Amino acid sequence: MSEHRASYRYAKALMDLAVERDQVSGMDGDMRLILDTIQENESLRDVLRSPTLTGVDKKNALKTLFKGAQPLTMELFNLLATNKRIGILKGIAEQFIALFEQMKGHEVATVVTAVPLNKDLEAKILKKLQEISGKEVTLENEIDTDLIGGFILRVGDLEYNASISGKLEKLERKLLST
The missing domain is CATH 1.10.520.20 (N-terminal domain of the delta subunit of the F1F0-ATP synthase)
Incomplete structure (x- = not known):
């Protein structure tokens, strides 16, 4: 897990x-x-x-x-x-x-990137998340220098891994399973 x-x-x-x-x-x-x-x-x-x-x-x-x-x-x-x-x-x-923020009607999303998000990109992500969820969303940016590129987005218990390292891991699993 x-x-x-x-x-x-x-x-x-x-x-x-x-x-x-x-x-x-x-x-x-x-x-x-x-x-x-x-x-x-x-x-x-x-x-x-x-x-x-x-x-x-x-x-x-x-x-x-x-x-x-x-x-x-x-x-x-x-x-x-x-x-x-x-x-x-x-x-x-x-x-x-x-979870506490969700109870209050807010959604907290975390985006993990290799470098800090600029304000424009942060605003675009925030707007899209609010459209999808229909709730007020707060965006937190975590920096993980181990990410080669891309991002990992977490909202509640959902995770969307669009990082290069995540894609490489997927490819490795696929190659090992064949």
């Missing part, structure tokens, strides 16, 4: 629990704080990806760093440590925020 899909499933389950426990806005605040902290802190990203640290060590670091977080957030840390999935915490936070 791709990390994107796994992140979405965890985020969806987390959203369902947050709705059930009437903690949606508190969890949204936690997820935004987690996302911002991970994006701004390279050493935290290294800790979460480290194969030498145990899940318990990573969980304890997160619990210390986010000690004022909702109890449900702490439960998420425990679950991710148990399932050896702490590395996808950033993706879960992104997906949770997107």
